[in-house]
Amino acid sequence: MSSSTSTSSVRLGDLLHPILAGLISVIVNYGGTFILVFQAARVAGLSPELTASWVWSVSIGVGVTGLFLSWVSREPIITAWSTPAAAFLVIALASAPYAEAVGAYMISAAAFVLLGLSGYFEKVIRLIPSGVAAGLLAGILLQFGIGAFGGISLDPMLVGLLITVYILLKRFTARYAVVGILVVGVVALLLQGRLDMSGLTLQLAAPVFTRPEFSLNALFSIALPLFLITLTGQYMPGMLVLRNDGFSTSANPIVTLTGLGSLLMAPFGSHAFNIAAITAAICTGKEAHEEPSKRWIAGIAAGFFYILVGIFGVTLAAVFMAFPPAFITALAGLALLGTIGGSLANAMADAKTREASLITFLASAANITLFGIGGAFWGLLIGLMAYALINGRLLRGKPVVNVAAESVSGKEAAS
Template sequence: MQKNDWSLSAIVAGFVAVLVGFASSVAIVFQAAAAAGASAEITASWVGVLGFAMGISCIGFSWYYKAPILTAWSTPGAALLATSLQGVSLAEAVGVFIFSAVLTTALGLSGWFDKLTRKIPLPIAAAMLAGIMLKFGLDIFISLQASPMLVLLMIGVFLLAKRFWPRYAVPLVLLTGVLFCFSQQQLDFSGVELSLVQLVWVSPAWSWSAILGVGVPLFVVTMTSQNIPGLAVLRSSGYQTPVSPLLSWTGLITLVSAPFGNFSINLAAITAAICSGPEAHPDPDKRYTAGIAAGVFYLLTGLAGATVVALFAAFPKELIATVAGLALLGTIAANLATATVDTQHRDAAILTLLITASGVSFFGIASAFWGLVAGLVTTGWFSWRRSQA
C-alpha cells in the first residue's frame, strides 16, 4: 500500500458508506436484539461486535485483494430475526447464528457459490444492482419534499463540484449538508454520551425448531439478498476477486464472534457501491483505500458502540438520504448502461430491474433474488427459442 494511493475522496467515501450503513438499518438490529430478549448491555455488545467484525474484514479484504471489498451485517437477516425470534431464548439465538455461519463457511469452501454466480450474465447482474440502488436515487427527491432548502443546496453543490472538482463532489456535498444543518440547529447531539463498548459472551444452546425455523431462513436470505448483490457490485465495477475465500472468511468471522452477538456479516452491496465508484477515486486500482477507510470507521463504531449509533442518529435522515443518493448516481448510471447496451439481454434485464426495484417479497426473500430469478428464466427462455428457430 502506497501513501499516494490515499485521497480525501476515498476517506470520505468510506465514512459515507459507514454512515449510510449504520443510519439506514441499525434500528432493525435493535429490533432483532429486543426480539431475542437482549438487555441494553447485550444490545450494545451486538452493535460493538458487528462493528469489529465488519471493520476487520473490510480492512483485511481490501488490503489483500487491492479492491474496495466491504462487508455489512445482513439487513434482511436482521429483519427476519426481528420477526422470528419471539419465543427463542438468547442462548438459542446464538446457536442459530453459529449454525448459519457454519453453512456459509461450508458453502464458501465448496466453491459452489462462485461457480453458480459466474453463470449470471453481466446485464442481468447490472440490472439487479440498478434496481437495488434506484431507491436511493429516488430518496433524494422524496427528501426534497421534507427539506427543500437542504436538498436543493446539496444538489447544487454536487452539480457545481462535478463540473469543476469532480473528485471532491461527495465530500463537499457532505460538508455542505452538515454546515447547513448546524446553522439551522438541526443536529441533535443531546442523546450522545461517550462510552466504550463491553462485549458480552452468551453461550449457545441448541434447538432444532429454532435452527430449522430461523437458522436456515437466515442463511438463505443472507445468500440471496446480500451476497449475490454484493458480488455483483464487485463484478460490475471490474473487480474479479474470487468469491469463495470471501464467503469462507465472512462465515468464519461470524462463527467466532457469534456468542458476542454477530448474527451474520456478508458482502455489502450499497455501501460497496459507494466505495467502488469514480467518486471514491478516479483510479480503480486505488479505490481499495476507500474499503480500508470504511473498515477503520467500522472499528471505531464497534469501539464506541452505542455512542456512535447515537451520533449517527443526530444527522437528519434527509441529509443521509441525499448524500447516499448523490454518491450512487454514477454507479446507477453505469449499471443502467450495462443492463441495456446488449439487445440480446435487454428485455430480461428490464424485467430484473423492475421486479428488484418494486420491493416485492415472497417467502421472506427480498425482491433482488426474485428479480434475478426472473431475469435468468427470461434469458433461458429466449435462448431456447433462438436455438429452436
C-alpha cells in the first residue's frame, strides 16, 4: 500500500516540474514578445478577424509541431514563432500589401523545408566547438538574468518578493524554486488587484484564409530578410540550446517540419515558427527535471498550452499579456539562472578555448545589430573568428556534446 502510494507520488513529481516548465515558457513567450505580433497587425491595418487568425495559425502551428517533435524524439523540442521576424514585420508590413506578405511567408517557409531536406544545416551545427556554443548561449541569456534584477527599479515590491522567495526555496527545496516563484507571483498579483480578468470572455478563434500573391518586391523585401533573420536569430541558437543540454536530435527534421508547418499556416497569417531559443532553455535544463530523459514532457506540455491558446484566439494570449512586464522579466530571468550558470561554466571549462568562448559570450551579450541581423549571429561569427585565429584552425574543435552524455556512453562501453 505504502509502496504504491510512493510510486504514484514519484510519478506525479516527474510530471509536475516539466509541465510547469512548459507552462512558464509559454507564459514568457506570450507575455514577453507576442505584443510584436499585435503591433505588426496594427501596422498592416489588419481587421480583428485577420489578427485573430494570425494568433490562431501561429499558436496551433507552434503547438502541433513542438508536441509532435517532442513525442517522436523523446527530447524537449520547444517551438515558437520567430520573435526577430515579428519585430522586422512591424516595419516591413507598413509598405507591403498583406496578400504579398503572405506570399513572402510561404517562400521563406519553402526555403526552410529545402534547407532541412538538404542536411547542410545539421552539418554546420555539429562543427561548432562546444565552448563557443556555450558562450553564445550564455551571452544570449545574460540580458534575461540582468532583467530579473533590473526589474527591482520598476517594481521593487513584486520583484523583490520573487527574488527573495527564489533564494529561500533554493536553500530549502531547490527543485521547487521556479514553481514557487510562479505561484507566489500570481497570488501576489491577485491580492494586489493587478490582474483584472473581468472583461475577458472565452471566444473560439476562426481561421481566415488569405489568397497569397507573389512579387519580386515582396521576395527581396520580406521573404529573403525573413529567412535570414529566422535562420540566424532562431534556428542557430535554438539548436545550440539543445546541444548545450546534451540533446542530440538532428536539426534536419526540426527545420523541415517547422518549415512545412509554416508553409501550411502562412495563408492564415502565420509569419514563421521554428525551434525556440530563449524559452527552450527553460525546458531543456535541470530546472525542468533533474533527469534529462524526463524533460521531453515539457515539450509536450508547452505544445498543449500553445494549442489551447490557439483554440481561443486572442483571449488567452491577452491573459498572459495582462501580467506586468516586471513579473514576466523576473520570472524568465530567475528560471534561466541555472542555464546561464551552467553555460558559463561550460564556456570556461577548457583552457584552450576559454578566450574564444569569453569573446563569444561578450559579443553575444552586446546584442550587435547590423544589416537587420541580430546579435546571436554576430556573436557566433565573432566567436568563431576568434577561435580560428587563436587556435590556428577553423571549426576543428570538439563538437557540441553533453559531458554527462559522454560519461554515460563511456560507462556503457566499459560495461
